[in-house]
Amino acid sequence: MTTQTTAPPGAGAEHDANEALAEILFSPEGRIDPYAxxxxxxxxxxxxxxxxGMWALTRYQDVFEALRDKRVGKDVHAFLAGRFSGEWEQHAALRRLAxxxxxxxxxxxTRMRRxxxxxxxxxxxxxHRAFVERRVAELLQPFIEAGGGDxxxxxCYLLPISxxxxxxxxxxxxAPGLRAPIRDFQRTFELGMTALELRVADEAAEYLDDYFRALVARKRREPGDDLLSALIAAEDDDPxxxxxxxxxCHMLIAAGSETATHFLDNGIRLFIEHPDQAELVRRDPALLTRAIEEVLRYDPPVHILPRTVSEPLEVNGLxxxxxSRLMLLIAAANRDPERFTDPDVFDVTRDQGMSISFGAGIHGCPGWRxxxxxxxAVFGTLLxxxxxxxxxxxxxxxxxVTLPGLEALRVRLGPDAGEVR
Structure with missing residues (x-):
């Protein structure tokens, strides 16, 4: 970890930091515009x-190093006990999360990640490329016929879950019927969870447990050409x-659908809000790879990653x-001016290395590809x-706050330029 000498913040700076963090976590204004x-x-x-009692890290280098440091891991008991006292294990949603x-x-x-x-x-x-491209075309057709929609x-939701x-x-x-319980369960990642939301999340966790256990039993009887069937049939020393x-199954479906939905929503919105950048990609399709990375950097689908410290650390001399419990603010790290030039500018030509929107280290997102x-497929087709x-x-x-996204994004397609490349 970075160990340059830094004096603890004075009273004024401490007040400013507390105020900014409180607005990020708890105010409607902070949730709408957390970046300022x-x-x-x-x-x-x-x-x-x-x-x-949690430590918030916002610099790119500090967050990146923390994600890769063996002394920084995950202690779900410490984290959940800090949020829900000693009662958290009574809740189906929190037990499932743990x-x-x-x-x-x-x-x-290591065993599960393998x-x-x-x-x-x-x-x-x-x-899966051909399947993805076919589903994009199928799901887009009703929008073309209607001229737009949500x-x-x-x-954007139907594609990733499919x-x-x-x-x-x-x-x-x-698959579409899993959306509501998944979203209800995902609320467990939010720091400001209410008692009612926790009760709804418990019901969702129980529903998803029943569904996926039944799916496992079904695949044992009737295996198919899919991951679950392959895992059941795998000859592993520790299956x-x-x-x-x-x-x-619950984890893969939830993580692979909700965050990808936010990723696609954010990209479509950003290209519409920045027509000059969208036009650059249209004129030079080779820029699409950089544009995708810039969407991830500029507005990632996940803003906060929780961690715990197993041994004392020094970060910036502190x-x-x-x-200790950490809040790694990856969305803040992606806008660190020490790492990215003009970080608040959406620039599809940016070539300053990757963001950390998919995490780093052993807990990096396995589904990034x-x-x-x-x-x-989505951005290329729409642009x-x-x-x-x-x-x-x-x-x-x-x-x-942790998994921000859109409730709705209504658009008008405009004239269809067709499939000519």
Missing amino acids: RYHRLRAAAPVHRSPM STMLWANPPEH IVNAAFTKERVLR ICNDF VVAGLVGVPQEE LDDGELAVM RIPAG LARLQAE RRFPQLEITEPPRPQPR
Whole structure:
């Protein structure tokens, strides 16, 4: 970790940092526009111990190093106990959250990650390219016929859940019905969760447990050409049992659908809001790869990653004790002016290396190739075919901090330039 000498912030800076962080986490204004607050927090105290006892890191280098440091891991008991006292294990949603690979450490994480990595090899992902392109065309057709619509809910959500369902082995006709319980369960990642939201999340967790356990049983009886069937048939020295298989399916479907939806929503919105940048990609399709990376940097689908410290750390000269909880603000790190020139400018020609939107280290997102594949198909198609794409109503953001997204994004397609490349 970075160890340059830095004096602790004075009272004024401490107040400014507390105020900025409180606005990010709890105010409607902060949730709608967190980026100005990220800059304020970084300027006041780039390593900040909040009144909640958690340490917030906002600099790119500090966040990147923390993600790769073996002394920084995950202690779900410490994290959930800090949010819900000693009662958290009574809740089905929190028990399910604690049991996923997302909260595991080696050696258990190593075992589960090995299995997941087999699902997301470059070769396996590329085999889905034709399916992704076909689904983009199928889902886009109703929009073409109507001239537009809510592209967030009726396109950007349906594509990722269809793709990841096909990968895992969930029947296509059943996949859309998983959206509501998945979104209810995902609320467990938010710091400001209410008692009512937790009760709804518990119900969602129980529903998803039942669904995925039944799916595992179904695949044992009738295996198919999918990941779940392959995991059941795998000859492994330490195979996953039925309960672990159900949790794995839950995690892959939830992570692979919700975050990819936000990624696609954000990209479409950004290209519409920055028509000059969209035109650059139309004129030079080779820029699409950089444009996708810029969407991820400028407005990532996940803003905060939780971690815990197993041994004392020094970050910017400040000592963080063992057992401390961290908030790694990756969205703030992606706008760090020490790392990116003019970080608040959306620039599809930017060539300053990758953001950390997919994480880093052993907990980096295993599905990054699949997410990029979908972004390539969606952004490339929309930019090529609909040069007059426009937003018809102000986008409605979800009131979330860790996994922010849009409730709706209504667009007008405009004239179809066709499939001519």
